[in-house]
Amino acid sequence: MVVSSPPSHLMELPRKILIGDRVIAEAGPLVKSLDMAAKSVAIITGSIVKERAGLSCNSSLEGAMLKTRWHVVRDASMDTVNNLYEKIKDDKPDFVIGFGGGRSVDVAKMTAYRLSKPFLSVPTSASHDGISSPFVSVRGIDKPHSIKANTPIGVLADTHLLSQAPPRLLAGGCGDLVAKITAVKDWELARDERGEYFGTYAANLAYMSAKIILEESEKLKNDERLGVRTVVEALISAGVASCIAGSSRPCSGAEHLFSHAVEYVAGAECGLHGERVGIGTIMMAKLHGLDWENVRHTLENMGAPTTAKQIGLGEDSIVQALVKAQSLRPDRYTILSKIKMDKKKARDLASITKVI
Template sequence: MSARKIEFPRIVIVGSGAIDQIVEVVNEISQGKNVLITSGPQTMKIAGNRVKNTLEKAGYKVFHQTSEVADEPTIKAAQDQIKKHKINIALGVGGGTSIDVAKLSSAREKIPFISVPTAASHDGISSPIAAVRENGTFKSYPATAPIAIVADVSIISTAPRKMLAAGCGDLLANYTAVEDWRLAHKLRGEYFGEYAAALSIMSAKMILDNYEILKNPNEEAVKLVVEALISSGAAMCITGNSRPCSGAEHMFSHALDKLTSSHGLHGEQCGIGTIMMAYLHKLDWERFRGALKAVGAPTTAYELEIDSEQIVKALTIAHTIRDRYTILGANGLSEEAARDLAKKTAVI
């Protein structure tokens, strides 16, 4: 593997009241006083306005980009603001959409960005990968990891429980993603990073070993998930891509996105994908399913509110979603094999 640059978040603040340190963090990083916040309407109310008002009181000029979907028009609109207002630093305040818009627009314009999550639903809060919606599904783009993460557990704890459950699903997916990575290394000679893989598995293990605590999560339990998500993102920082945390289970999720607009949260779908891919990898899929049930994540098509036939179809096309070798192989699953897999794991 050729030498390359690895970038990690420089500052990570996690805990109750962390958002109160936002001025201190921005002061340390920003080379000027012009700030862009990307946030959805709801997350702007939850945390964005608080961040905006706090920074303005400290003498910063704050601009806002509404980010309801992470697509090219929204990302380009954020880039236009960065250029027009000579923005010095971008803050993604919200969920995956707001953070991805800030992440990719700031990377393209070569300014730093800070991740301020309002939910623990995905490991994108710390990764150098941005998910952009294209043609009904999501495409991953390399970006830059946040220079800082400010994760206020008191705010994140107020998010719907299903968001936390989705984060647990996204983390458990690391188990099958790493197995896919090993397989690609063995059969295709793809580079395999032992350290990144170990970090990815350690992050997932935090959920598998502590799911009883997450049945009725308090702020400490939420903090555990947030820290695991940040650690998972760090594994991707090491490799510069999503290999340690994204395999066939993620391809299955993106296939569902492509097939229907009535899909679940990304982490929910990845959790169900993990159950099925764990079966194919001969891992303890029933334990994964039990953990997901315990944290309140869906484990069936019915609970995900998706038709069984969509599950089967997604399994048959998942291998076409991206050029990444996984347990699904080069040719994917037949309809018969897909249906059998979904039934054996009680997904349908």
């Protein structure tokens, strides 16, 4: 098999990443260091985050002589992005900050992209790798998978704020991390069987982000501070891997297609993104001949669900999602392209891996 020549793509990486305890107090100076000419900032957040930590963030921004305008969002949909864009564009902010969980960060990232303004990612939960990547997942688009916007120009990760998030969100982040082992395997498969370009460096960086969780879960579950710090650093590294690859290939494979298919079949309320992806990884690891039991054990250690029942899914929904998954993105070659999943294979796979 002749492998394709590396595609041309522009690598956009975060210029500065600030991580540490109570570094939210440095938000203003960080924005200024990224854009000295900035005078006004649009902050996109959720209501709970604004109430809990908005004052500290706002004080830092105003202390750096930045005019602030806060916008509270309640979901991550294209309707929200469109409405926000219309609301913000007349203000002509110089800078956009996404301050909150995955929804706020994704909406802010997409809005900044629409406004052609630099974007600072300030996650308050370590729930997925979108905190440092150019990819967003919003509802109401014609593609049932992530789309590309702009890479955050900077990331501010306050480990104190991150440690205050519900434990379920950190567990979901672990699900998104272990997914890299099957995503990389899918990418290798596409290289070997379809001649697709494979970026060794980006793949190794993503794989390393998963490996540290797989190897250290026993230690991380007993040390909250270490767990939060390790998971958020790994998520940032995984996001950077996508920046280097120029696509989501090193971080997203059949396990992510399964997650999108679950939303299609049963609705987005069935589990968090990382929870669905983690369960998908257990099954895709089995198909790839990897140690799926270790994946399952790691997720259990980190408090993440490993069964359909734990995220409110019935057996039939799991089967339907497995059968449907590859058709949602036929252009992306994965293990599901090779296996040609049907209902019997799907039910057997879910049963063997104890997902159902």
